[in-house]
Amino acid sequence: MQTILVTGSTGNLGRAVVAALATGGFQVRAAARDPGKLGSHPGVEPVRFVYEQPDTHAPALSGVDGLFLIAPPLDPEAAAKLNPVIDLARRSGVRRVVLTSALGVDAVEEAPLRRVERHLMASGLPFTILRPNFFMENFSTGFLAPMVRQGGIWLAAGDGKTSFISVEDIAAVAVAVFRKDSPPRECNLTGPEALDHAEVAAILSRVTGRSITYHALTEEQMLENFRRAGLPEGAVQYAANLYRAVRAGHAARITPDVEQVSGRKPMTFREFAQRKAAAWR
Ligand SMILES: NC(=O)c1ccc[n+]([C@@H]2O[C@H](COP(=O)([O-])OP(=O)(O)OC[C@H]3O[C@@H](n4cnc5c(N)ncnc54)[C@H](OP(=O)(O)O)[C@@H]3O)[C@@H](O)[C@H]2O)c1
Incomplete structure (x- = not known):
């Protein structure tokens, strides 16, 4: 069974992704600044994780197969926070990173999330970038x-x-991406x-x-x-x-990617x- 670390797991998207992965047969490690917010769910292991506290990163990533990465919202410093986690994921043997970006970010090279996208693309790690509206x-x-x-x-x-788009549809795409042998590298959702x-x-x-x-x-x-x-x-x-x-x-803009990747x-x-x-x- 694959273990997936989900950051931002107490948020709107993170909660939906944790629930979909757990019911989809994955072992989930739910990363949160305050794991006490998460409650207890079968197949979900809460772990403390704070972007600004690097000592919380290695224990969260240890033994993980996949990483679902969510940036703090509206954060101009997203690259400074997420890029070191991507580097550590590679060194820790993580086999796939799925990054939540945002629709249209690929048109603005200086956008904070575009700088994370670029770093992930250059990391050598297998990746999928989700760009939801x-x-x-x-x-x-x-x-x-x-x-x-x-x-x-x-x-x-x-x-x-x-x-x-509903976070439930994004979560369905996330599950499909972690299940596929060759998932798409970029999805505009x-x-x-x-x-x-x-x-x-x-x-x-x-x-x-x-x-x-x-x-x-x-x-x-x-x-x-x-x-x-x-x-x-x-x-x-x-x-x-x-x-x-x-x-x-x-x-x-309307794209066909949710149905193409998740089948729904x-x-x-x-x-x-x-x-x-x-x-x-
Ligand atoms: N909302 C949209 O319409 C939309 C559209 C496209 C893309 N996005 C992207 O999707 C992502 C998630 O959005 P959302 O609406 O789910 O956000 P949200 O509900 O505000 O959740 C954000 C999550 O990030 C965590 N977080 C914040 N700062 C952190 C830090 N310094 N260290 C560790 N964790 C931290 C929060 O934890 P706490 O519970 O501890 O605060 C929470 O779990 C964002 O990156 C956003 O840019 C959002």
Whole structure:
């Protein structure tokens, strides 16, 4: 049985990947800054792991066959944190690294996650890079959930469309990649349709039976909100770049990769909202 180390395992994506790998027959080592957050699940061994604390890396990687790497979100220092872990994974005998990047990152060479992609490609390790679009779960358990519960979505997304994807579909791709002998090296992962935020708000309104409205902010208004919420300036500027790409239409692209790699059709936003309706009660 393969053992896979999953970093960021307490987050939106990490939790889904840990659950999918464990039910898919893998032994999972769930890496977390606070392993106490994880609870106890069959086939899952929690381990302490902090990017800024190198002494936590070798014990987490010891005896591991595969590494599913998740960067801290909106982190301009992603390369400084992840690249040494990739180097240690090679020295520790890890046989495959699956990196979570983000859709469109390969078009921006100076992007923090692109610098991690480049390092992994040059590492000599077998790898797969997953580039998902914005997660649907941002609305249910992520940074947009409190807004939705208040009855609004306040963002500088303009009327740009986004092919949102569920973390469950990304996790299904992760399982398929670790099962295959020759998985693809790069997957651009999207949902099956592109929606603007007014359309998202309309679906959430119908599913919850409440009025949820999209408020199109200027970039400066959105960044002020992020600063007021305590986001460090590097993360604020990172988020500004993401929503510039949305407004320019770069998040609207739809790819066939989820179904091609995992064999399942990615869920629609309506299916997601119906399944997660309890999140907004
Ligand atoms: N959200 C999206 O729409 C989206 C779209 C495309 C790509 N991505 C990428 O996907 C990744 C995961 O996103 P997410 O929404 O799942 O994020 P999330 O829910 O915020 O989870 C982030 C995870 O990283 C851990 N973490 C943060 N700082 C760490 C550190 N210094 N050392 C070790 N672990 C640390 C967190 O642990 P704690 O519980 O201890 O905080 C948490 O488990 C990010 O790299 C993001 O760039 C996200």
